[in-house]
Amino acid sequence: MTARHDVLEKDSRDRREPAATRRTFLRGIAGAGAAVSLGSQAAWADGEIGFWAKDLGPDQLIHMYTTIQRIRWFERTCADKMLTEPNYRGYNHFYVGQEAVAAGVSAALKNTGGIMEADLVYSTHRPSGHAIAKGVDVRKMAAEYEFKATGLNKGYAGEMHIADKSVGFMGADGMIGPGPVIATGSAFAIRARGSKQVVVNYGGDGTYATPHFHSTLNNAALLKLPFIYVLENNLYHQYAHYSYSCPMKDIAVAAKTYGIPGVVVDGQDVVQVYNAAKEAVERARAGEGPTLIEAKTYRYYNHWGAPGAKPGELGAFGYDPLAITSFRPERELRAWMSRDPVDISRSTLIAWKVFDRAKADAIEAAAKQEMIDAFAWADKQPTAKPEDGLKHVFVEGEVAARQFG
Amino acid sequence: MTARHDVLEKDSRDRREPAATRRTFLRGIAGAGAAVSLGSQAAWADGEIGFWAKDLGPDQLIHMYTTIQRIRWFERTCADKMLTEPNYRGYNHFYVGQEAVAAGVSAALKNTGGIMEADLVYSTHRPSGHAIAKGVDVRKMAAEYEFKATGLNKGYAGEMHIADKSVGFMGADGMIGPGPVIATGSAFAIRARGSKQVVVNYGGDGTYATPHFHSTLNNAALLKLPFIYVLENNLYHQYAHYSYSCPMKDIAVAAKTYGIPGVVVDGQDVVQVYNAAKEAVERARAGEGPTLIEAKTYRYYNHWGAPGAKPGELGAFGYDPLAITSFRPERELRAWMSRDPVDISRSTLIAWKVFDRAKADAIEAAAKQEMIDAFAWADKQPTAKPEDGLKHVFVEGEVAARQFG
């Protein structure tokens, strides 16, 4: 039940047997109130559920682990800067705790070739993990978070709107609702032009209650679009528990209305996520239509920024601003941290003898260093030129300054 | 399979046994492609499904029949005016064929006492039937359809926006989507103030695909609102079959997601509609939350106005404007006309010995005369004063004329 503070800290769970580890997860899921669809439970009982990800070689498995670590350390580096450097201007909706979702999904996608060839990913206001897993350059991301002229989006985006078409990362979108609708449009275009791409849309539990949720699934189902809705149910939207906006426990059951598969998956286990994504991608590429995947997961920080967090430590505790209707209990957070996606992927791969602890540590250390370097590089980049604010409104030219009268 | 042309025409089906008649309906339902939920079919098989509406006395049953006839003749009178009087300015989205839905629903409601006491009904772009069943004055309606200054809404509304708070008829709304959302707001207010009212929202099969459909049912379910969504599935929105916008056969199954009852009912049989409405109303009044009722029904005219219709004849045939993606087949219309709500209610009540044929004919004749008189009265009413267009923007005063510069 202790949080991992540092890569050098020795975690006793490394030595656990994978089977035992799996049992722990299952208990954890029950304990933390997350649910797994009956279908999967039955499959688990049979003992063969593709859990072993037989189609993935060691390199791919290690890549998934590396992705998780890179996301983790991009964010921890960012959090530490926010907590310790008063002049740091960046901010973040931290993804820490959910890394296995993005890592597992992207492992099932084609991440090169631009918008006409890559699989396309639509992200949310919580984009770092989705972007890194899709292959976005972390140095440019770090620079963008600091609004630098050489940032991924030249300082126009900040964290909330980063995009990089070249790897099929269609962008963060700060609005809750419209993103999935727009994503189905990309899927429509793909089906119309007959390319083999698929579109993944990430959305939180908060997206369930939006009117757009219905539009998205209904049209995707009617038109059999190559579309996958990865709903990351981290139990909260801002500070409201999802039971305030959703009458059922598993959001995935909404898929039934539309006659499409609705899958609940353990979002802390990258292999489980990969398996579900893989199946959905194959379905989509085969022209069989959309899938709704609900990943049960949790974020270790608060909705936005790093309030309640301490430099060098993982997670944010004790921040409970005035008058929040349903603030999460600390023990809920601690329970979820005991099923950490880093630990799970690490011990799984060690148990499978894909790598040993030394290699796992080395990957973590490299990821940490990469991110420290990325943020250092970002710091040194030039800031935006004020007048450039008149650019990029339209493809061509710039608009007139009007603030001077 | 012949259409009823006139009250005086002798309809052989009057002499049928009710049981035979019921069998005919069931065959009709199957033949015309409409569906009845498994639940109801099982109940029918058991032979006891509240079909006999034991809680209704003869007066109430006769009232339902009378309502059906009044709606029918309001509309037929209007259609004949549109077809024969070149200067007639009114128009209508005819409800003919669907009368049993509104008649059955309103029979389960309280229709007096204004917005603080009556049950409230939200209507659509197809309001005549809903309004008449709720108790709106037909003379004022007829005058409103002709934009008269003394019309129900002083000529501001025309057909598409008629409203009469005094009987709890909250109004037609020409937009597809928002109405049900607004209706849940009334239900929220009712729950908050603790009055015993319920809110009924009518919507077509076209409303299923709107994003508002999800908002409506989700919030009504979450907040356990005294709310009833009567979805009149007449198979088409404008000229598109509902299968173009809905992946399932019974829209009522959407209720499952929200954990509320979803009921499919034969919309041609006023008693069936009444029974379903009654149950939903009781549920809502008891604080047990919303119900979605899908009434399978059909309209005898085209979407709007009377194209394809002939004076004095029922229904519109052969109108197939250029390039309509899925125009309804004539035999579909004729099949539905063979299960006419007027005939069904009439033969049911005769079989039950609630009235005899002479009484049934007299009611029809009176309804017809009432409507002829109403439209004649409306014709003679004064037209609106141009300058009054600046009124009723706000509660107080009027806005400035701007068209003169």
Add this chain to the structure above:
Amino acid sequence: MARKSFMYSVLEAVQHEMRQDPNMIWIFELTAPVASTPGRPVINLEREFGRKRVVNTGIDENWMAGCVLGAGLAGSRAATYIPYQGNCMCFQMLQNHAGKLRSMTGGDAEMPVVFILEMTGQTPGFAGQHSDYEIDTYYAHIPGLKTVVPSNPTDAKGMMVSALRDRNPVAFLYPAGLRDLIEDVPDEPYTTPLDKAAIRSEGSDITIVGSGGGMPEVLKATELLKSQGMKVETIDLRSLKPIDTATIVNSVRKTKRLLTVDQSYYTLCPGAEVIARAAENVDGARFKRVAFPDAPPPAAPEMFLWMRPNADHIVAAAKKLVG
């Protein structure tokens, strides 16, 4: 060259572009993409290009707009025809996404899409939601979205070709009240600029500025006034974003009298912007607006037709301003 309606002209442009570009899609709802005109083949986009590229949907204009936006972002040109009842259902999609995504991504996002936004036919008797003419203002205030409102079939075709070839999102307002206008329109594709007003009449006494659905009455008034000896310079805005300031200002510098005509509600109608731009740039001019009152249009034709600006109103206002 043949006589064509607004809709035929628009669909001819779309058909040509869709034949050139096998990836281009079209989403429709009520108005099947079909048009005919004597002597020319019937255009039926659904039949010609098939339901993978041309599809009707449920009643969800927000999805329609989002769909073409997403298609554009994914590299396919796309257009949708939103019926007038839904032209504000999709408002947020254009306001917060189409108009901002290029800027928010520092130029990464590209949206070669056209939103055809039908405005009501303003048919007397339809009332409120079904007779209003107001979205010109809402859409023209959005940055990053080109907003145009052609007023005749010839412009409609040329501007549709330009809009479809533009790499920016374009809101193409279609005043359905103009659906009966028929005129000779060239058969081959041609482009008409999306940022230039058209001077419909040259004169030195007064500048009259209108747009879209109001133009037929503006042109009628222009003829009436000219027949009475007034030298009228009449401008059809055509584009609301950007507005062609130079054409307006040059004209008002000459005439020193500016009358704007709108069927949009008075407060914040496009004419307000036209007057403001002229007033910022020309000293000593006089200004007047004719517009629909700040009231929803009532159903009764007596009220509605009295409220909607017409040629008589324009003539009288022009005389007041010049006299």
Add this chain to the structure above:
Amino acid sequence: MARKSFMYSVLEAVQHEMRQDPNMIWIFELTAPVASTPGRPVINLEREFGRKRVVNTGIDENWMAGCVLGAGLAGSRAATYIPYQGNCMCFQMLQNHAGKLRSMTGGDAEMPVVFILEMTGQTPGFAGQHSDYEIDTYYAHIPGLKTVVPSNPTDAKGMMVSALRDRNPVAFLYPAGLRDLIEDVPDEPYTTPLDKAAIRSEGSDITIVGSGGGMPEVLKATELLKSQGMKVETIDLRSLKPIDTATIVNSVRKTKRLLTVDQSYYTLCPGAEVIARAAENVDGARFKRVAFPDAPPPAAPEMFLWMRPNADHIVAAAKKLVG
């Protein structure tokens, strides 16, 4: 009398009205209806009135707006606080329903409801959707909806009491950028008219008109200009629908110089309407606008702060106009 923030002042008004009227409801989403200020009790509407009357919902601002509208139609007073991210999600509900239902029903429908529409805090770094200031224009163009935009806690409280007691629907724009303004506000309820501009400074050299989130910089510029000897008449619009034409026109008749200041995008900003009304009514005046360019606000503070009108810009523009 105590020092109160904008939010405390607004909730004090709401609390008072909800105590008077046991039927009144309040719908919220992100911003729990809670406010505190030193020396006064914490206001918590949810706790005080219970979740039957005060409830948070899912992320569905269109439902929130529709809900209070339906409550109002059913005879219960109602208000909702729409967070800035959703202030155009509900646009159609206000534009096509709240604004038109009274007219469309010939006066049958009554909507004693208030939509509090948060506008962004315009925080540098948030970009596009999270830094824009634009809805003043969209909402002010709607007929049948009163649209107000208070610029300080005192007005906010008085106008909220008026809005809640009004039998018409009111769009109450709340520029969240003003959330740090704190001033002495009376404890007891009082009303402030919803249709009157406020003259913040009297003078004869120039009229400066601003509103809402722009007012602090307008007032700062006013002081700077006065300290340099210019006689500045400064007007805070407060109401955008209806606009208080008389106050504007009277002032411009006197000063013959009108400078408008907006944080809304230039094209069709409220200042355009103000200039048009003055220009229609006053001959020989000169006009100028300061506004946000027609561009979504970029994230980088360097760009954003350069683009947003501030006191320096206003001072320079005023000098150009008067000099």
